Amino acid sequence: MNRHALVEDYLAALGWQVAWRRDAEQVVAEVADHLHTATDRLVATGVNPVAAQHRVLHAFGDPDVVAVAFATTPRGGIAVPTRFTRTAGALGVAAGLWWLLWGAALLVTSAAVMVDEFRYIEVAGLVAWFGFLATLVVAVPLTYATVAGLLVRGGAGAGDRWLLATGLLAGVTVVFGAIGWAGIALPWETLWLPWLLLLAPAALASAVVWRLRRAQLPALGSDWLLLLAWPVGLGASFALQTWHVGPLDASTLTYRAAGGLGGSLGPLLIGIGLLARAWWLAREIPAALPGPATAVAE
Amino acid sequence: MKVQQALKGHVDLLVLGVLEAGPAHGYAVIEGIKARSGEAFDLPEGTVYPVLHRLEKAGLLVSEWGEVSGRSRRTYALTPAGRAALGEQRSAWARFRAAVDDVIGGAPWPSTP
Numbered sequence: 001m002n003r004h005a006l007v008e009d010y011l012a013a014l015g016w017q018v019a020w021r022r023d024a025e026q027v028v029a030e031v032a033d034h035l036h037t038a039t040d041r042l043v044a045t046g047v048n049p050v051a052a053q054h055r056v057l058h059a060f061g062d063p064d065v066v067a068v069a070f071a072t073t074p075r076g077g078i079a080v081p082t083r084f085t086r087t088a089g090a091l092g093v094a095a096g097l098w099w100l101l102w103g104a105a106l107l108v109t110s111a112a113v114m115v116d117e118f119r120y121i122e123v124a125g126l127v128a129w130f131g132f133l134a135t136l137v138v139a140v141p142l143t144y145a146t147v148a149g150l151l152v153r154g155g156a157g158a159g160d161r162w163l164l165a166t167g168l169l170a171g172v173t174v175v176f177g178a179i180g181w182a183g184i185a186l187p188w189e190t191l192w193l194p195w196l197l198l199l200a201p202a203a204l205a206s207a208v209v210w211r212l213r214r215a216q217l218p219a220l221g222s223d224w225l226l227l228l229a230w231p232v233g234l235g236a237s238f239a240l241q242t243w244h245v246g247p248l249d250a251s252t253l254t255y256r257a258a259g260g261l262g263g264s265l266g267p268l269l270i271g272i273g274l275l276a277r278a279w280w281l282a283r284e285i286p287a288a289l290p291g292p293a294t295a296v297a298e
Numbered sequence: 299m300k301v302q303q304a305l306k307g308h309v310d311l312l313v314l315g316v317l318e319a320g321p322a323h324g325y326a327v328i329e330g331i332k333a334r335s336g337e338a339f340d341l342p343e344g345t346v347y348p349v350l351h352r353l354e355k356a357g358l359l360v361s362e363w364g365e366v367s368g369r370s371r372r373t374y375a376l377t378p379a380g381r382a383a384l385g386e387q388r389s390a391w392a393r394f395r396a397a398v399d400d401v402i403g404g405a406p407w408p409s410t411p
Binding site: 026027029030031032033034036037038059060061065066069070072 | 323324325328340342343344345347348351363366369370371372
């Protein structure tokens, strides 16, 4: 088996370009077999080894172009880490911390109400309401920014329907959050919309992450937390209220502290799941690629 | 151009067509396309591998690794779904070619009165 220096240099360059892929080693091994085999054949016909390598590498294509061809998706984007995806990851870390903070605040204040209802009921209500509004205008948009980063990382091009849906959801959430901050009372405050606004980012993030996992990106165990966060949180909230845990709120005839205690699991689990995925996104090294592939084979 | 540009969108069919003869590694697939086309289809070789990977992901090909002369070699083969896809694409191509031939073949078009 002959090793050819120019081919090895090429493989090193290509290896760097596709390092973000989970199957990078296999890609390089496959290309190595092609290049060495082609060079050996030319050399066997009497071509000078250096000239043979030049011809073979020219026919194979520039490493940048080949790397882009590997990354270009049918949706028009290139599935590589970029500065945008890293920034989205950093925003996701902030969002994850916020979700954790809100979940912890809900947990602590709900537990306090269990211990001394009259002393803490008011502060628990304030934390729940203002925490909810702050989450709508801070953590949820940041979560959507992370989702956008994940979509771009997965190869979503301009005009991608998922990207558009993400932007739309972010806009709707901010509008309703702003209405809440303005103190304008709307019927939606007591209906299903608040829950929908909180459920949507976790649901969308889970759907996007699962699509990415199919696209040869590393699967994280913590992705399950994103998926299970609200089912677990809502389930626990419902169960604790059904079992009449804690004091009864005379004004609403519900066990609100129990609901808050169980519901706090939702933000806590989203926070952990998002933090892990965003940390992964933020730490990837951006690829220096020229642009979407225009090569004939794509 | 022009042959290469016309190829765009048909590379899947060419790859499946070459692999119909039997399992082959990427280099052999590229050489097969070149040889069967009388060197007319001289694809940028590096861009054929993403096509092979995509077809494998779509379930039309299956690959396995072996070792030849001390090198790792990935060999691709058609799956039953790949064979079916090849049949469909072949029929579609035959219809397309016949239609193009009819249009550009120079047959006289009935003149309007």
